[in-house]
Amino acid sequence: NAGVTQTPKFRILKIGQSMTLQCTQDMNHNYMYWYRQDPGMGLKLIYYSVGAGITDKGEVPNGYNVSRSTTEDFPLRLELAAPSQTSVYFCASTGSNSPLHFGNGTRLTVT
């Protein structure tokens, strides 16, 4: 099993550019999440989804959008990149009563 796959691994954006971080899972999990990880800050929840067609905001949603058209995919969209969005982004998924499975992350730099 591939588990949770994130692409790209690295990306450099200029201020104001947009991009989509891709996340796909092959475990048929209903629940999916996007977190960002900043040094010394732990992980903060950006958005989450409890199933296809259903998304909701987490702790730090500003500047981001998501969609969940299928069970497998949960892309994260940055519309107008800002330096404050420089971070490492992790996608995760879980089924009922099971721990979160994480992808290997996307390291994003906005300059």
Place this chain on the structure above:
Amino acid sequence: AQSVAQPEDQVNVAEGNPLTVKCTYSVSGNPYLFWYVQYPNRGLQFLLKYITGDNLVKGSYGFEAEFNKSQTSFHLKKPSALVSDSALYFCALNYGGATNKLIFGTGTLLAVQP
């Protein structure tokens, strides 16, 4: 409000010695607590969880954690540290009930010296 605290940014221990990584929490209601480990340039990996039952929870790679309700703590332990245990450790609390949303501590870097 729910919160998780990891009071130590870094823990240093010699190989073969016991290790403890501390975590305290604040939550209304029953706590569902987790430990995850992160190796460089990788995502987080699940180590163990406490939902209910025995206060001593056993997990992967020889790790265990002790839940203490009166002290609102969930410390991670291992009787004999390995150099390969060196990594970043996160304590987490389920605050979203059935949605499985987690709030994470700030992480503790464990450095095991040979």
